[in-house]
Amino acid sequence: MPVSERVVIVGGGAIGLAAGYFLRREGADVVILERGQVGDAASRGNAGWITPALSAPIPAPGVRSYSLRNIVRPSSPLFIPPRFDPALTLWLWRFWRYCNRRDHQAGLAAMAELNLRTMPLFDELLKDEVKFSMWKSGLLFAFLTESGAEHELAALRELTKFGYDVPEVPLDSSAIRQLEPALSPRVSAGFLLAAERHVDPQTLTRGLADRLRDNNAVIHEHREVTGFETRGNRVVAALSHGERIETDQVLLAAGAWTNPLARKLGLNVPVQGAKGYSFTLRPETPPKHALYFGESKIGVSSYQDSTRVAGTMELSGLNERIHRRKVSSIAKQAQAYLGDWASGPMEDVWSGMRPLTYDGLPVIGKSAHYDNVYVSTGHAMLGITLAPATGEALAEFMITGRSPGVLRPFSPQRFPKSRRQSG
Numbered sequence: 001m002p003v004s005e006r007v008v009i010v011g012g013g014a015i016g017l018a019a020g021y022f023l024r025r026e027g028a029d030v031v032i033l034e035r036g037q038v039g040d041a042a043s044r045g046n047a048g049w050i051t052p053a054l055s056a057p058i059p060a061p062g063v064r065s066y067s068l069r070n071i072v073r074p075s076s077p078l079f080i081p082p083r084f085d086p087a088l089t090l091w092l093w094r095f096w097r098y099c100n101r102r103d104h105q106a107g108l109a110a111m112a113e114l115n116l117r118t119m120p121l122f123d124e125l126l127k128d129e130v131k132f133s134m135w136k137s138g139l140l141f142a143f144l145t146e147s148g149a150e151h152e153l154a155a156l157r158e159l160t161k162f163g164y165d166v167p168e169v170p171l172d173s174s175a176i177r178q179l180e181p182a183l184s185p186r187v188s189a190g191f192l193l194a195a196e197r198h199v200d201p202q203t204l205t206r207g208l209a210d211r212l213r214d215n216n217a218v219i220h221e222h223r224e225v226t227g228f229e230t231r232g233n234r235v236v237a238a239l240s241h242g243e244r245i246e247t248d249q250v251l252l253a254a255g256a257w258t259n260p261l262a263r264k265l266g267l268n269v270p271v272q273g274a275k276g277y278s279f280t281l282r283p284e285t286p287p288k289h290a291l292y293f294g295e296s297k298i299g300v301s302s303y304q305d306s307t308r309v310a311g312t313m314e315l316s317g318l319n320e321r322i323h324r325r326k327v328s329s330i331a332k333q334a335q336a337y338l339g340d341w342a343s344g345p346m347e348d349v350w351s352g353m354r355p356l357t358y359d360g361l362p363v364i365g366k367s368a369h370y371d372n373v374y375v376s377t378g379h380a381m382l383g384i385t386l387a388p389a390t391g392e393a394l395a396e397f398m399i400t401g402r403s404p405g406v407l408r409p410f411s412p413q414r415f416p417k418s419r420r421q422s423g
């Protein structure tokens with residue numbers, strides 16, 4: 001497209017904002033339409049890890065049998081409350097089919113390659129005066145059992161093929177607690193992935209939005225996209241409660257809500273909302289590292305003056321309802337790794353919907369059917385990590401019309417097509 005053309009981006013989370021940043025940098029006329037406030041959905045209360053080392057897609061060998069044993073147990077890291085939902089049943093059947101070694105390896109390679117740009121791009125954003133808070137203290141894995149640490153390390157060693165540094169052996173209890181005094185004596189082993197980082201995610205989305213506005217992009221908050229006007233194979237305007245916003249290109253980046261939005265164009269983007277929770281503590285001596293608790297799959301990040309505990313994945317439909325029992329269960333499980341200091345009062349109890357596809361890979365690229373509709377969603381547990389790398393590659397695609405090789409495994413056209421509807 002000629003660079004001066006207008007791109008309407010639907011959704012002002014980390015993914016939409018980062019795409020807008022790179023498109024604007026290339027000279028596109030960017031308009032972001034956000035139905036709430038930018039950065040206020042899944043991109044707000046997450047752990048903010050920047051962790052290319054966690055590139056492995058969620059569907060993996062072993063996940064099928066694990067989930068069959070655990071999904072209806074509310075304290076399980078993956079929880080699916082029993083309910084009648086034929087679309088979810090079909091989605092789960094497809095998810096389970098991707099829990100095999102071949103697809104997992106292919107997905108890991110694709111994600112690891114996309115993530116190669118992640119750390120350089122976070123540094124570039126700071127250099128370009130996108131203001132956000134980032135810590136380079138690494139990601140410390142902690143386990144209650146030595147075998148848990150060994151098992152996880154063996155899985156992570158796959159990443160050395162892609163140039164990532166992974167330690168040879170785990171540290172014992174005393175070495176790991178010397179490294180991170182905030183851990184409890186119940187932690188028996190762990191290891192540090194020293195190259196990983198974390199950000200305060202709210203500062204990242206605010207920083208991107210501020211930079212976009214400084215660069216004359218337009219961000220409309222409280223502007224829900226309710227439909228589209230089409231002409232032939234093109235969308236010519238986004239519609240918001242009767243208002244028409246003309247456009248040359250459209251990017252659907254509405255996170256977990258992208259499927260209902262895409263369906264207005266007859267497109268199939270099979271993302272489920274995979275709900276997670278977080279809450280904030282204010283310890284006197286916060287953990288020095290971002291922490292990952294191996295058995296319970298809970299994450300902890302410390303920011304300026306607070307520590308966030310985040311966890312769980314619940315497939316219960318598109319809703320942000322907070323189940324207090326689930327939050328208490330996360331707190332109790334975290335205390336086993338952190339000790340008594342973590343039983344302090346909880347603040348800012350939050351839930352967010354990760355957009356998750358059944359093959360565990362994001363959906364990034366040009367849609368089927370339309371010449372000027374692109375999609376970027378499905379980043380699951382890595383939407384903050386992958387926002388800049390996705391935004392950069394997608395901007396190249398939208399500006400040149402040619403898909404960069406790194407995006408091919410993520411094409412929206414890999415899914416069964418849904419019936420085309422008129423605008």
Ligand SMILES: Cc1cc2nc3c(=O)[nH]c(=O)nc-3n(C[C@H](O)[C@H](O)[C@H](O)COP(=O)(O)OP(=O)(O)OC[C@H]3O[C@@H](n4cnc5c(N)ncnc54)[C@H](O)[C@@H]3O)c2cc1C
Nearest residue numbers: 011013015035042043046048049225255276382383384385
């Ligand atoms: C507990 C938890 C912990 C996490 N930890 C991490 C982590 O440490 N590191 C990491 O990389 N990722 C993490 N994630 C994942 C990450 O939060 C998500 O992948 C990421 O925020 C998704 O960004 P997004 O822009 O796609 O979606 P969102 O941030 O949800 O943004 C989508 C936006 O689209 C808007 N929208 C929807 N429909 C419409 C419409 N019709 N019109 C206009 N606007 C619309 C919504 O209001 C929303 O603002 C975590 C997630 C959770 C839940």
